[in-house]
Amino acid sequence: MSPTAPDGSPASLLHRIHGEVADLTRRMSIVSGDVATLESLLAESAPAPADAPTPTPTAAQPMSSPQQPAAPNPTSPPAPPFVAPPAAAPHAAFAAPPFVAPPLAAAPFAGAPFVAAPFAAPPAPPFVTAPAGPPPFPPGGRPYPVGLPPAPRPYTPPPPRPSMSERIAAATERGLVGTVLAIAGVAVTLTGVVFLLVLAAQAGLLRPEIRVAGGALLAAILFGAGLLLGRRDGKRTAAGAVIATGVTTALFDVLAATAIYHWFPGYVAVIVAAVIAAGGLAVAHAWNSQALGLMVGVALIVFSPFLSGGPNILLVGFLLAYSAATMWIQLRRNWTALYAVNTVAVALPLIAVALTAPAGDGALFVVAALVNVLLALGSSVVLMRWSTRALLLALFSVVPLLPLLAATGIVGAVVATVALSAVTLLLASLAVGGGQLHPSITVACRTVWLTASAATAAAALGSSLHGTGVIVGIAGVGLVVAVASCFGASLDAPIALTLRIIGLLFTGAAILATLPSGALQMLFVSSIGIADQAMLLAAAVLSLVAAGVLVWSWSQGRAATDQQIFAILGGLITLFLVTEICVFLGGLISGGSTGGIRGGHAAATIVWVLAAAAGLLWARRLHGNARGMTITVSLAVIAAAIAKLFLFDLAALDGVFRVIAFIVVGLLLLSLGAAYAQSLGSPDNRGVGPQTHGPQMHGPQAQTPQPRSPQTW
Known part of the structure; x- marks a missing residue:
């Protein structure tokens, strides 16, 4: 084989x-x-005929010898050799x-x-790799016949596209047409109710009592008809639309009686609306119909401003009562869309009120805005237990923060700052400790709340501080967040990372904000006010501490090379901040005089050289890439200090400050040169080049590094 x-x-x-x-x-x-x-043996053993002569055996030819084979034919193939069996007895049966x-x-x-x-x-055909072509195994898994190409697939024409009438018929079977018709019926009916309550009053048609009573009767009839229709499961869609129309009509009737006819005070309308919403939409909870609640919520967003006379505090309270009363029907339900609609229904009129800034509604506005924030956050925390879209709930829960961002124009800076600060603390608490409340509160949700707390903190600073005070506040928040990011071991990794990013943004914003606020003027020896100098000095000090904390926080758990990069970047930022601190401090000590500012510049140049010297001395303890990078950056700082000394300080400084700067920098450079000359001639570095004294060592001992002496430098 x-x-x-x-x-x-x-x-x-x-x-x-x-x-x-x-x-x-x-x-x-x-x-x-x-x-x-x-066959030959059987033929020889057969009896001979009677008339056949019996051969007489001779001495030369035995009697039982078989017939000799004929001469072979040269054209025929050779027969296999045959060895005769032993001779049989004469005339005996075989x-x-x-x-x-x-x-x-x-x-x-x-x-x-x-x-x-x-x-x-026969020789086997040579094994040749199959040529490129169709794959050896088709998608079905069975191989193609050897030597035959795969059979072409029969062409299957695409199915004909159904006609418009067929598609409508299919949609009818699925119930889509019925749903669309029901929604259209809700919209048209509620439009008629609005016409009845508003336009009829403007035109003087019917008495107010008849309009309100007619609306209430229509609401009761629609609600009862929906309950009767919904006894059959197949009619629940249409029944839900009818009930939604009835509940919305009743709510419109209460709002019109309060806002148009002034029959009830505002708090009575809020209470009645909450009762109607909680009782009417109990059917949505019982039938597990989110669509019923959505139809009511969307209708309130669209039509209620026409009945209340536009966005005002009455409309905000009315919708806030509806949103709070319908929160219970979402328990044990995965109704993200209904939560989003109810939250937006209150946030939109609050934003409109904040933009229009009506007089006399400041206190009510702040109370309504805070209650809306608490309701949205609390509802999201509770509903996350049964929701599969917890992140969407968290995103919509921060929508009520938008009206508070514009609260300063209504209630003033103090009240707005207190409200925003309280909301900031609440959001930060949920972000840090929300995971302990329930496992459904994911890290992504807490990250959203933490980011929102940063936005409200910035808004609180902007509403309470002005000018350079805002820069100090931003730097302070950056420092607080940077310190909080250092506790990453007790926080989730995404939360700690978000804290580092927020701290970096606040600290960077504070550093950049100092430039146009007077830092650039001070760098070019131009005096500014004492108060601004003090504020900028405080901002620079806070930013310096925050930068150091952030460098340490970012470096934790990273490779040595990454830590080196963070340290170098932090060092460069520190040099810039130290320069600002020296200049501002010199100006404050001298009472804002030009001489004090120049003295600060001289001190900054000396600090640059000192920092570079510390880097060069630190590099002697490092090895590999870290050592080379540290030496390079330190030398670059020395080059920058020398350039500043000759290009800026030589022209800007005068008198004793110029002399001090040049002498101190020169002595420092001489000391560094002597220290590095000593390090090159130290015993640790003598074996680097070819040895001229002592015995030559070869083999593994020559490759063994010797430990560094702790007293080298």
Whole structure:
């Protein structure tokens, strides 16, 4: 059997089948020789005819000797060699032995060895890699026939597109048409109710009592008809639309009686609206129909401003009562859309009120805005237990913060700052400890609240501070957040990362804000007010501390190379802030004089060189890339200090400050040169080049690094 290729390609399969056929041919040739031998033996043992002469054996020819084979034909293939069996007794019947299947290349009879003809199988075709073409195995998994290309797939024409009437019929079967018609009916009916309550009053049609009573009667009829229709499950969609129309009509009736006819005070309308909403929409909870609540909420957003006379505090209270009363129907329901609609329904009129800034509504506005924030956050925390879209709930829960951002124009800076600060603390508390309330409050939700707290903190600073005071406040918030980010081990990783990002943004904003507020003027020896100098100095100090804390926080848990990069970046920022601190401090000490500012510049140049010297000395303890990077940055700082000394200080400084700056910087550079010259000639560095003294060491001992002496420098 010929060997086969190790792979399962069609060529190897053909090669294996060819070997099997050659082996079968050899076996058949052996069986054919055995049959011919048996036939000749049987022919010799048959009795001769009576008239046939009996051959007389001679000495030269035995009686039982078989007939000699004829001479071979040169054109015919050679016959296999045959060895005659032992001679039988004369004139005796030949009894053939039982046939036993011989093994391959074995004698057919015992005692008579049989030598099979040698068989040479034809040479197998060479194994050739299949040419590029269709894959050996189609997507169905069965191989293609060997030597045949895959049969082309029959062309299947695309199904005909259904006509418009067929699509409408299919939508009707699915109930879509009924839903669309029900929603259209709700919109049209409520539009008619608004016309009844508003336009009829403007035109003087019917008495007010008839309009209000007619609206209440229509609401009761629609609600009852919806309950009767909804007894069958197949009619629940239409029944929900009817009930939604009835509940909305009743709410419109109460709002019109309060805002247009002034029959009830505002708090009575709020209480009645809450009762109607809580009782009417109980059907939505019982039927598990979010669509019913959505139709009522959307209708209130669209039509209620026409009944209340525009966005005002009455409308805000009315919608706030509706939103609070319908919160319970969302319990144990995954109704994210209804929560979003109810939250937006209150936030939109609050934003409009904040923009219009009506007089006399400041206190009510702040109370309504804070209650809306508490309701939205509390509802989101509770509903996250059954929601599969907790992140969406968190995103919509911060929408009520938008009206508070514009509260300064209504209630003043103090009240707005207190409200925004309280909301900031609430959001930060939920962001840090919300995971302990319930596992459904995910890290993503807490990250949203933490980001929102940063926005409200910035708004609180903007409403309470002005000018350079805002910069100090921003720097202070950046420092607080930076310190909070250092407790990353007790916080979730995304929360700690968000704190670092917020701290970086606040600190960076404070540093950049100092430039146009007077830092650039001071850098060019231009005096500004003492108060502004003090504020900028405080902002620079806070930013310096926050930068150091952030560098440490960002470096935790990172590789040594990353820590080195953070340290270098922090060092450069520190140099800039130290320059500002020196200049501002010199101006304050001198009472804002030009001489004090110049002295600050001289001190800043000296600090630059001192920082570079510290970096060079620190680099002697480092190895590899960290050492090279530290030396490079330190030398760059020295180059910048020398450039500042000759290009700026030489022209800006005068008198003793110029002398002090040049002498101190020169002495520092000389000290650094001596220190590094000593380090190059220290015992630790003598073995770097070719040794000129002492025995030469070869082999592994020459490659072993020697420990550094702690007293090298």
